[in-house]
Amino acid sequence: MAGTSRSLRVRDGARARSGASPAVRLRLLHAFELVCDGEPVTLPMSAQRVAAFLAVHDRPLMRSYVAGSLWLDTPEERAQASLRSALWRLHRCSRELVEAAGHRLAIGPEVEVDLRKAEELARRALRETGPDVLELAAGRLTEDLLPDWYDDWVLLEREQFRQLRLRALDALCDRLTCEGRLGEALDVGLTAVVGEPLRESAHRAVIRVHLADGNPGEAIRQYRLCRRLLGELGIRPSQQIEDLVRGVTDAETLA
Amino acid sequence: MPGAPERTAVLVIRAWIEENEASPLRFRITSTLDVTAPRERDTFGAASEEDVLQAVRDWLRAFVSGE
Numbered sequence: 001m002a003g004t005s006r007s008l009r010v011r012d013g014a015r016a017r018s019g020a021s022p023a024v025r026l027r028l029l030h031a032f033e034l035v036c037d038g039e040p041v042t043l044p045m046s047a048q049r050v051a052a053f054l055a056v057h058d059r060p061l062m063r064s065y066v067a068g069s070l071w072l073d074t075p076e077e078r079a080q081a082s083l084r085s086a087l088w089r090l091h092r093c094s095r096e097l098v099e100a101a102g103h104r105l106a107i108g109p110e111v112e113v114d115l116r117k118a119e120e121l122a123r124r125a126l127r128e129t130g131p132d133v134l135e136l137a138a139g140r141l142t143e144d145l146l147p148d149w150y151d152d153w154v155l156l157e158r159e160q161f162r163q164l165r166l167r168a169l170d171a172l173c174d175r176l177t178c179e180g181r182l183g184e185a186l187d188v189g190l191t192a193v194v195g196e197p198l199r200e201s202a203h204r205a206v207i208r209v210h211l212a213d214g215n216p217g218e219a220i221r222q223y224r225l226c227r228r229l230l231g232e233l234g235i236r237p238s239q240q241i242e243d244l245v246r247g248v249t250d251a252e253t254l255a
Numbered sequence: 256m257p258g259a260p261e262r263t264a265v266l267v268i269r270a271w272i273e274e275n276e277a278s279p280l281r282f283r284i285t286s287t288l289d290v291t292a293p294r295e296r297d298t299f300g301a302a303s304e305e306d307v308l309q310a311v312r313d314w315l316r317a318f319v320s321g322e
Contacts, residue, residue: 150263150265150287150290155265155267159267159269196283197300198273198281198283198300198302199271199273199281200273200274200275201274229300230278230302232300233278233300233301233302233303233306234302234303235275235277235278235302236275236277236278237275238273238274238275238276238277239275239276240274240275
């Protein structure tokens with residue numbers, strides 16, 4: 001990599017694809033995993049962090065910024081040296097993994113990053129109604145970004161993605177319910193509930209699935225679960241969720 | 256603390272607003288007293304600022320005392 005200067009290609013959402021599987025796949029959801037030419041690659045933590053950092057930002061970054069962000073408490077020279085060492089290891093895995101041009105680094109444009117695909121699907125799920133979105137999105141929105149990593153930069157990115165995926169799951173659940181695909185709707189809705197049990201919108205979506213399926217008992221059970229979870233915090237469910245089940249039974253049952 | 260082994264603890268507070276007029280605040284608190292032991296982490300919810308502040312105090316106290 002040293003001594004090679006290539007201009008950074010501009011990436012957009014419409015990269016030309018030959019139809020062949022990408023040579024480099026980087027998985028960041030659930031756990032870090034790098035696959036080069038079909039073979040999993042083991043990397044030291046320092047190299048993993050560089051690859052993940054570049055992939056998460058998905059734009060060219062100054063070397064000094066990458067070094068300073070990943071080796072926060074280290075003197076600049078030492079941080080730069082650590083970065084060079086990590087980049088050397090990544091380059092050994094695949095020349096396509098990291099793109100370097102002058103002072104800037106970026107994840108290679110042909111690297112398939114699962115986080116990027118999941119984000120794209122989540123955004124499409126929030127704005128589109130096409131059947132392909134339903135098919136593709138649900139299975140890819142079940143995992144958090146690098147859940148066992150505690151680097152500061154990961155925490156914020158993880159929360160950003162989590163919000164996006166939970167909102168998308170709520171939208172997918174409702175859309176599947178409208179289409180009568182209730183089994184799938186329930187799976188998606190329960191995934192959203194598990195993602196954050198204190199989000200009432202997820203409970204409401206699951207209740208709507210049960211009501212659409214003609215299962216008022218299950219709807220009431222979901223409501224009671226929500227009420228119990230909130231009760232542990234000393235609060236009651238919102239009027240919205242109460243109104244949803246009030247049509248099913250009377251106030252005495254809700255009490 | 257001189258002589259104490261180096262440890263890093265992390266506490267993350269996620270806060271959001273629910274459409275619940277009576278109790279709109281929600282918090283999810285995830286914490287660990289040692290980032291090198293990712294399985295030893297706690298996560299719990301809260302619905303008041305007082306509970307969040309108490310959680311932060313408890314976590315700090317545990318970290319400082321070396322639990």
